Amino acid sequence: MAGDMSSSPLVVDAFQAEIGASEPWPVDVCLYQQYAAEQITFPDYAHCLSVKTFLYMCGLDFRVEQKTNAEEMSPSGKVPFIHVGAFLVSELDPIIAFVNARGFNLVSDMSDTERSEMRAYMSMIESILVNAELYLAWLDETVSTEITKPRYGCPYPWPLSWMLPLRKQKDVRARLSSNGWKDKTIEQVCEEVRTCCQALSERLDEQPYFFGDNPTELDALVFGHLYTLLTTSLPEGPFAEIVQKFPNLAAFCKRIDEKFFKQEEN
Amino acid sequence: MGTVYAKAPEPATVNNPPQEGPDDIDFEHIPVKVERVVVEGVGRTKDDVIIKEVRPLLKAETFQEMVQKSHEVKQRMEKLGLFKRVGIFIDTAKDSANKDSYEITFEVREFRPISGGMNTLIGNNDASLLFGVKLPNVLGRGEKVNGEYTHGTKQTRGYSVMMSKPLNANPEILLSGGIYQFHGSYPWSGYKETDRGLDIDLTFPSVLGMHSLRWDGVWRDLRSLSRTTSFAVREQAGHSLKSSLKHVFVRDMRDDGILPSSGSLLRLTQEYAGLGGNVEFSKQELELQFNKSLFWDTVVQLSLAGGVMRPLHKKDDIRINDRFFLGGPLTLRGFSLKGVGPHSDDHPAGNALGAEAYWMCAAHIYTPLPFRPGKGGFGDLFRTHFFVNGGNLGNINFNDLQGSLKDMGNDIRWACGWGIVLRMGRVARMELNYVVPMAVKQGDSVNPGLQFGIGLSFL
Numbered sequence: 001m002a003g004d005m006s007s008s009p010l011v012v013d014a015f016q017a018e019i020g021a022s023e024p025w026p027v028d029v030c031l032y033q034q035y036a037a038e039q040i041t042f043p044d045y046a047h048c049l050s051v052k053t054f055l056y057m058c059g060l061d062f063r064v065e066q067k068t069n070a071e072e073m074s075p076s077g078k079v080p081f082i083h084v085g086a087f088l089v090s091e092l093d094p095i096i097a098f099v100n101a102r103g104f105n106l107v108s109d110m111s112d113t114e115r116s117e118m119r120a121y122m123s124m125i126e127s128i129l130v131n132a133e134l135y136l137a138w139l140d141e142t143v144s145t146e147i148t149k150p151r152y153g154c155p156y157p158w159p160l161s162w163m164l165p166l167r168k169q170k171d172v173r174a175r176l177s178s179n180g181w182k183d184k185t186i187e188q189v190c191e192e193v194r195t196c197c198q199a200l201s202e203r204l205d206e207q208p209y210f211f212g213d214n215p216t217e218l219d220a221l222v223f224g225h226l227y228t229l230l231t232t233s234l235p236e237g238p239f240a241e242i243v244q245k246f247p248n249l250a251a252f253c254k255r256i257d258e259k260f261f262k263q264e265e266n
Numbered sequence: 267m268g269t270v271y272a273k274a275p276e277p278a279t280v281n282n283p284p285q286e287g288p289d290d291i292d293f294e295h296i297p298v299k300v301e302r303v304v305v306e307g308v309g310r311t312k313d314d315v316i317i318k319e320v321r322p323l324l325k326a327e328t329f330q331e332m333v334q335k336s337h338e339v340k341q342r343m344e345k346l347g348l349f350k351r352v353g354i355f356i357d358t359a360k361d362s363a364n365k366d367s368y369e370i371t372f373e374v375r376e377f378r379p380i381s382g383g384m385n386t387l388i389g390n391n392d393a394s395l396l397f398g399v400k401l402p403n404v405l406g407r408g409e410k411v412n413g414e415y416t417h418g419t420k421q422t423r424g425y426s427v428m429m430s431k432p433l434n435a436n437p438e439i440l441l442s443g444g445i446y447q448f449h450g451s452y453p454w455s456g457y458k459e460t461d462r463g464l465d466i467d468l469t470f471p472s473v474l475g476m477h478s479l480r481w482d483g484v485w486r487d488l489r490s491l492s493r494t495t496s497f498a499v500r501e502q503a504g505h506s507l508k509s510s511l512k513h514v515f516v517r518d519m520r521d522d523g524i525l526p527s528s529g530s531l532l533r534l535t536q537e538y539a540g541l542g543g544n545v546e547f548s549k550q551e552l553e554l555q556f557n558k559s560l561f562w563d564t565v566v567q568l569s570l571a572g573g574v575m576r577p578l579h580k581k582d583d584i585r586i587n588d589r590f591f592l593g594g595p596l597t598l599r600g601f602s603l604k605g606v607g608p609h610s611d612d613h614p615a616g617n618a619l620g621a622e623a624y625w626m627c628a629a630h631i632y633t634p635l636p637f638r639p640g641k642g643g644f645g646d647l648f649r650t651h652f653f654v655n656g657g658n659l660g661n662i663n664f665n666d667l668q669g670s671l672k673d674m675g676n677d678i679r680w681a682c683g684w685g686i687v688l689r690m691g692r693v694a695r696m697e698l699n700y701v702v703p704m705a706v707k708q709g710d711s712v713n714p715g716l717q718f719g720i721g722l723s724f725l
């Protein structure tokens with residue numbers, strides 16, 4: 001029964017991964033996200049950029065489909081999600097697992113120690129950068145009123161255009177309240193971001209990628225978030241300055257942008 | 267002093283002339299003068315409404331007119347929802363010199379200020395429990411406030427608060443409005459939806475029938491029901507805001523709403539969505555029914571229904587939650603609920619996608635149960651029926667109207683069968699039928715053999 005399957009997504013994921021392994025990468029893979037120019041909020045944009053970078057790094061072809069209702073369409077309620085044949089997979093980690101199951105792997109020649117180190121860095125990004133982005137986008141008074149809420153509500157007619165952003169803000173506030181980020185000041189948040197960048201900068205050092213000469217999913221994740229912080233113009237943008245203070249991270253973003261995105265455009 | 271529980275007296279006709287004789291009193295010609303009207307037991311009801319209602323009594327000139335008018339006043343006051351019970355006492359005015367003077371006393375019982383209850387509700391193939399709180403006659407002029415919570419079998423949850431008010435103290439003209447929230451799931455289409463809305467409704471009679479004019483502003487949040495929901499339905503997930511004006515006209519000349527034996531029904535519905543919001547379409551629907559009694563309590567019933575909608579702008583699509591669906595045990599029998607018409611084809615049992623036009627018709631022959639057990643009592647709630655029903659659901663291309671109409675006429679689905687109908691109260695019915703689908707199209711979800719249905723709307 002449909003209802004039973006939806007109640008245990010893990011089983012479905014395992015099932016999808018199993019089936020997926022036997023099929024090649026179809027030609028009509030689609031990545032769904034909100035409209036990049038008018039609608040998407042920058043934390044979501046960072047997630048989408050990470051997934052796109054990861055897929056490009058794997059050398060996989062896909063088409064980006066922009067939908068105003070991408071968030072509601074997604075099986076997990078979060079963007080981005082990819083539509084591969086009969087499967088829908090949302091968010092970076094499940095997408096990585098799905099792509100790996102199809103035989104595309106960026107980290108096949110890494111040792112177990114390196115892999116768990118990479119995982120540790122990835123969860124640091126999740127727990128610091130993602131929360132910092134949400135804090136700035138939704139809890140900072142100026143940014144949320146001037147940028148985030150109008151963008152989030154733009155596809156809808158009044159009064160949904162103000163009700164839906166308020167509802168989303170409430171959800172984000174509840175999430176940040178449960179992990180203790182809600183009561184931080186902007187200075188504390190900046191300090192967290194600085195620590196995170198410091199750690200990343202030290203790991204990267206002068207290498208082209210975080211783990212030597214080949215890209216990994218950590219590179220995709222870091223690029224997605226740092227590039228978004230560097231390029232999003234906000235009325236209050238303390239994060240861009242923080243990232244700029246680490247020249248090797250800024251150079252890393254530029255390098256990946258040129259290698260995987262400028263090429264794609266040509 | 268006698269109590270007159272007034273009944274409308276039969277008018278004297280040529281065939282039934284008032285009889286002459288010393289014992290017979292010609293009520294029609296007894297002159298009266300209503301000197302005083304007393305209403306006893308009034309609490310929160312406002313004087314101006316009562317005065318307005320009883321005023322015509324003072325103009326009564328004959329005894330018969332007085333009795334008849336008193337009865338009308340009683341009925342109107344009860345219909346307005348002012349009083350629970352109204353008793354009428356007519357007496358001669360005691361302290362009057364004039365012997366034709368009368369005094370009319372209404373003994374009224376008001377409603378308790380608040381009442382509550384729990385009911386079971388039957389929807390179309392769905393049952394739910396309803397908890398309600400009622401404030402009758404809350405402001406003293408027949409205003410009613412009604413709060414409800416429904417909890418249904420198919421994950422349906424609803425809350426509503428409605429207020430209604432008779433306009434101009436006329437019980438037939440009712441203005442009502444309210445707010446509601448409703449959550450339901452639609453497994454045949456693979457989605458669930460939460461509706462939050464406001465509505466305002468004006469119901470009024472005209473010489474032709476009853477009209478209802480309703481504005482509805484509703485925020486609808488549609489989501490996929492499960493991971494197996496087809497992508498065609500998933501694409502429609504999200505928020506929409508519908509602001510629509512709907513006019514329903516009903517001319518019901520039948521002797522009964524559930525198992526009529528004679529009379530006809532005409533129901534016309536027009537809906538225009540697009541007064542703000544982001545849902546824009548216009549929708550027309552028609553329902554016709556004729557009933558004719560034959561010999562031995564056999565009734566023949568012919569019904570026809572149809573509907574068409576179109577988006578206001580050519581390039582727009584109509585959302586799945588506004589489209590028409592067809593099929594089910596009380597409408598197009600022999601097919602699963604909403605089982606006719608376009609389905610998504612990416613699953614073994616695809617999701618019903620609905621369409622922008624439909625028509626269906628049905629012919630029934632109703633007879634009492636064989637050998638008529640329980641005649642005059644319980645048995646009269648049952649009928650057996652033989653039926654043939656058919657119809658089609660499809661999209662109309664307005665650039666090729668003739669071709670589309672031809673398609674709608676060609677791909678007919680039809681089924682025939684036999685079964686038992688049970689009337690449930692005054693609004694719902696239950697059917698157990700044996701159905702043989704005769705014409706089916708690819709993609710339809712068919713239900714041959716025994717089919718059970720329960721619900722409010724049927725054809």
